[in-house]
Amino acid sequence: MFARFSLMTTQVPGEALVSLKAVNKHYGQLHVLKDINLNVRKGEVVVVIGPSGSGKSTLCRAINRLETIDDGKIAIDGKELPEEGKELAKLRADVGMVFQSFNLFAHKTILENVTLGPIKVKGVPKAQADKDAMALLERVGVGHQAPKLPAQLSGGQQQRVAIARALAMKPKVMLFDEPTSALDPEMINEVLDVMIQLAKEGMTMIVVTHEMGFARKAADRVVFMADGQIVEDATPEEFFTNPQSNRAKDFLSKLLTH
C-alpha cells in the first residue's frame, strides 16, 4: 500500500501514462507500425481512427503486449513493458482491454467473468469481489444478468460486461479495440454511452473506433493513422473541421458522403 502510494506521488504531473517511442512492427514483409511516437497523459481520451489495415488495432494491442514489437519502446506509467512472464502479467493487470469480439469467458457466469481477475490476480476476498462486481455491473446496466452465461446476453450487453470486467481490475488506462464494430447498430449507443460516462469520470482511454460521433463527443485528441503511420494528431475540433493531410481529407470525405 505504502510503496504504491509513494510511486504515485513521485510521478511528475503531466508525464505520459502511456508512451510509445519509435515503435516498429512487421508482419513478414508488411510494415504495420512505422516509427510510431505517441504519448497519452493521465486522464486523456485518445481516439485512434483510420482506414482498415492502417495498423490501429495492432497499435492498441501492442500497448499491453498482446502483439510484440520489433523495435522501439513502450512504457506504461514510466515502466517499460517487460518480457512475457510474471512482471508483464502484473503490468497488464493495470491496463484494461476491451475487444471487438467481447471475449467473455464462455464457461463462466457474468458475475464470475467480472470477479475472476480481482480474486485470482489481486487476491481480493470473494465476498468483496462479488460486491464490487455487482456495483460495476449495475453501473453498466446489466446487474440483473449477473447469474447468466455470456451466450445468453446480447452483443451490447456482453460488451458492457467486458468493460465492467476490465474496470474491476481498477486499471490505470483502458484500451478499446474497435469495441462497437461487432455490434448491431441499435446496440452501439448503449456501449458508447458507458464509454462516454467513463471518459467524463477521468479515465485514461485509448479507443480504436470508427464511431466519429464518439470521437467528437468524448475525445481530447484524435490520432489518424494510415499505412502504419500516425498521419495526424490533433483535437477533434481541428481534425474534423480542418484536416491537414490529403489522406485524412480523403478518409473523412468518404465517411461524410454516406
Added chain:
Amino acid sequence: MDVIIENLPLYWEGFLRTLFLSAVSGVIALLLGTVLAAARVSPVAALRGFSMTYVEILRNTPLTIAFFFAAIVLPRLGVKFEQFEVAAIIALSAYTAAFIAEAVRSGVNSVPVGQAEAARSIGMKFGQVLSLIILPQALRTVIPPLINILIALVKNSSVAGAFFVLELFGYGRQLANSNGDQVLAVLLGVAFFYLLITVPLGILASTVERKVAIAR
C-alpha cells in the same frame, strides 16, 4: 458355454484385474497427458520440444515396444519392481498419455484465441490462463475423444497378459489352454467381460457429450 459358468470366479478375478490396470493407468495417463499438452502449448521452447518428441515417439511405436521397454529395459537401468503389473501400468500409462496429450492439445486449440487474450489482459499468468480459462473449456470438447482413448486403453491392457500379468486376457489364455475343446466359448466369455467395461464407457461418452456442450 459350461466352461464360462464353471470358471466364473476366474473370469471375475480377471475382470477385476483388468479394471484395476485400466483405471490406474487411465488416471496416470490423464494427468501425464494433460501435463504434456500444457508443455506443448507453453511459451518455453524446451518444454514444447520435449512434449512433441515424447508424443511422436510413443504414439508412433507399437504398444508392445513400450511393454518390452518397461518390463526388460527399465529393470536393467535400475528401476526394479516386485510385480510385472507395475511394468504394465508404466507401459500403458506412458503409451496412452501420448494420445491423451494430442487430444487435449486439439481441445486447447479449439478454444478461441480471444479467450486466452482476455485472460492475459486482466493480468493472469500462463498457468492461470491455462487452468482457469482454457482447460475447463477444452476438456468439454475433449471428453468424447478422451473416452475413446480410454476404451482403447482397456483393450490395450490385454497386452499385459502376454507379459505374465494375470488379467482378463491372461486368464482367458489359461482357460483356453486347459479347455482346448471349448476355445470359442472361452474367448466369447473374455469378450463379454471386456464389453462390460467398454460399452458403459461409450454410453458415458455420449451422455457427457450432450451434457457439457457450451453455448458460444
